[in-house]
Amino acid sequence: MTDNTNHSQQADIKAARSLSAIWLVPLVALIIGGWMVYYQWANQGPEIQIEFESAEGLEAGKTKIKARNVDVGEVTQIRLKKSNDGVLVSARMNKEAEHLLNADSQFWVVSPRVSISEVSGLTTLLSGPYIELSPGQSNKTKTRFTGLEEPPVTPQGTPGLFVTLNSDDEFAYGRGDPITYKGLTVGKVEDIFFNIEERVVYYNAFIEAPYHQLVTHNTRFWNVSGVRLELKSDGISVHTGNVETLLTNGIAFGVPDNMPKGERVTERAYFDIYPDYEKASEARYKEEAHFVMLISDTVRGLNVGAPVEYRGLPVGKVKSIDMSGAELGNILNEDYRIPVLFSIQPGRVGLPDNAEGLDHVKVQTRKWIKQGLKASLQTGNLLTGAQFVELQFYPQSTQGSVERFDDYLVIPAISDEFTQITQKVSAILDKFNAIEMNKLATDTQQMVTEFTQTAKTFRQASADFSQLSEDLDTRQLTANLNRTLSQLNQLLRDYGADSQTYDGLNRTLESLNRMMRDLKPLIMQLNHTPNSLIFTGAEEDDPEPQAKEPQS
Structure with missing residues (x-):
């Protein structure tokens, strides 16, 4: 049912009241908030981005950025790179840290690290990892950086000298390995680069001040890693560095003895690393x-x-043994001679170390060969058996012509004294080995057999003599001997001084003396006139010499 009643009443219109005071609260809050936003915006530092290979240990809104252990920023966001080869870390820096963002500034994650050379970052076990900022020296700034995977060995701005070392030997070094000078650690290896084309390892190293002043153009670098035991011709030698190089690898440097110090190196220079001090x-x-x-x-x-x-x-070094490509025939031939290539250095013999000194050595050596210069191998150490080449003059065995081998001048070689003695002993042993041992053994056996037969014969003769001795009547022999002695005593008594035999013998001797006196005149006459017994006549006196009468 429709209400068609007409309402002719009209609304009452009243004037609006003024703004309510309640609106002042949000207005004030809005103003305060706007002011805070403006203040925050006006005082916040720049936003930067840092690229890392991994975000391990990093959290947005929690991980801090520190410089010298002072908070200068905070990580705000972590996301993967589009190339999926790392992460991109966004961080908001403090306003007062804006001047630290130089183009060469470095960032790295500080976390617990344990290595042979050092232990670091243990404080982060409780507080968690953080990003360390090392300000650079560049006048330019930037907001995008590439973070380091490991802390730099030497902080930027450290006074000193950077050098580049290279080595093609089989020893290698790692980041942080020490560089020493007379046992004192004065620098470290910064990073390593391997040149594939050259097949050479390059090491960027830093030497701290004031020791960088020791680096000159005559400085040499050599290996002092661990303990090195060498068996050389002059004996056994042991080389070590300091305690740090015993655990890790190490490099030492210095100017070799008897060399001038040279000019100082003031900018990055290149040096070779030698295996040891001797080669350096x-x-x-x-x-x-x-x-x-x-x-x-x-x-x-x-x-x-x-x-x-x-x-x-020392005047040189052995360069090669049994040179490759030498045409000397079959190596198994008895007359094969092994070629040994060695050098003589002009600087070691008191000549200039240049082309002039080199030519002088070549010309002079040719003359020395004609004067009897010889080369021989000598044993430097009986324990190791190491040998060296000795040059010596032997005028008694001079050589008229000079021989060449493979375009090299040949210095005649002779055997050393030990080899000569060995050769003589070998010759004696060869003669001994040439003896027919079977024949010698047969002769020896025959001699032993004959000696045995002789011994048997001797034993038989001894037995026969013993038997003969037993067969003799010892008592009868003694009685005969006593009887003979009695007869001898009787004979001696018969010829004693008081015996008749002795008196008769004296009378006979007296008669014989008288008869000899009577015969003496006759003997003298026969001596004077042997024919007086046949011819008789008056005796003539012996003629006497008369003096010549003087003439009237």
Whole structure:
């Protein structure tokens, strides 16, 4: 049912009241909020982005960015890179840290690290990892950085000198390995780069001030890793660095003895790393003349790098043994001679270390060969058996012509005294081995048999003599001997001084003396006139010499 009642009443219109005071509260809050937003916006630092390979240990809104252990920023967001080869960390820096964002500033994650050379980041075991900021020195700024996977060995801004070292040997170093000077650690290896084309390892190293002033153009770097035991021709040597290099690898440097210090290095320079100090010291000699000696004896114990000496003074090094490509025939031939290539360095013999000194050595050596210069292998150490080459003059065995081998001048080789003695002993042993041992054994056996037969005969003769001795009547022999002695005593008594026999013998001797006196005149006459017994006549006096009468 429709209500058609007409209402003719009209609404009452009243004037609106003024704004209520309640609206002042949100207005004030809005103003305060706007002011806070403006203040925050006006005082906040720049936003930066840091690329890392991994976000391990990092959390948005929690991980801090620190410089010298002072908070200078905070991680706000972590997301993967579009290339999926790392993460992109966004961080808001404090306003007062804006001047630290140099183009060469470095960022890395600080977390617990334990290695042979150091232990770091242990404080993060409780507080958690954080990002460390190391300000750079560049005048330019930027907001996108690439983070380091490991802390830098040397903080930026540290005074000192960067050098690049290279090595093609089989020893290698790692980041943080020490560089020492006389046992004192003065620097470290920063990073490593391997050149595939050159096949050489390059090491960027930093030497701290004030020790960087020790680096000159004559400085040499050499390996001092661990403990190195060398068996050389002059004995056994042990080389070590400091305690740190015993656990890790290490490099030492210095100017070799008897070399000038040279000019200081003021900017990055390149140096070679030598295996040891000896080779680093020998690097001063640039020129060397090469010669060959042909060895008929063994070369066991002779190594490449063995010294060449003249009267005990080093003059060169052995360069090669049994040179490849040498056409000397079959190595198994008895007359095969082993070629040994060695050098003589002009700088070691008192000549200039240049081309002029090198030519002088070559010309002079040719004259020395004609004067009897010989080369021989000598044993430097009986324990190791290491050998070296010795040069010496032997004027009694001079050589008229000069021989060449493979375009090298040949210095005649002779055997050393020990080898000569060995050869003589070998000759004696060869003669001994040449003896027919079967015949000698047969003769010896026959001699022993004859000696045994002689011994049996001797024993039989001894038995016969013993039997003969037993058969003799000892009592009868004694009685006969006593009877003979009695007869001898009786005979002696018969010829005693008081016996008749003695008196008769004296009378006979007296008669014989008288008869000899009577016959004496007759004997004298016969001596004077032997024919007086046949012819008789007056005796004539002996003629007497008369003086010549004087003439009237």
